[in-house]
Amino acid sequence: VTCRELTAFIADFVAGELPPDTRLEFERHLDVCPNCVTYLSGYQDTVKMGRYACGDDDAPVPDTVPEELIQAVLSARSKSSQA
Numbered sequence: 001v002t003c004r005e006l007t008a009f010i011a012d013f014v015a016g017e018l019p020p021d022t023r024l025e026f027e028r029h030l031d032v033c034p035n036c037v038t039y040l041s042g043y044q045d046t047v048k049m050g051r052y053a054c055g056d057d058d059a060p061v062p063d064t065v066p067e068e069l070i071q072a073v074l075s076a077r078s079k080s081s082q083a
């Protein structure tokens, strides 16, 4: 594979959805191309950050959330479950 092909397949590679032979070609290219290794790790970081931003992965509530807001959300929740 070329660098261009690698970037085209990177989403499938990270998702583990590449066919085994394509995946092998992919990894072989990563062995010889530091640029693509860097690109891949940057891509994975971006995917991780995107997941946290979307609230997946059971991301912990940031310390910056004010206590009043948490209480407001909790009381709104209990009210709607009683109704």
Ligand SMILES: [Zn+2]
Pocket (backbone or CB within 6 Å): 002, 003, 006, 029, 033, 035, 036
């Ligand atoms: Zn490359």
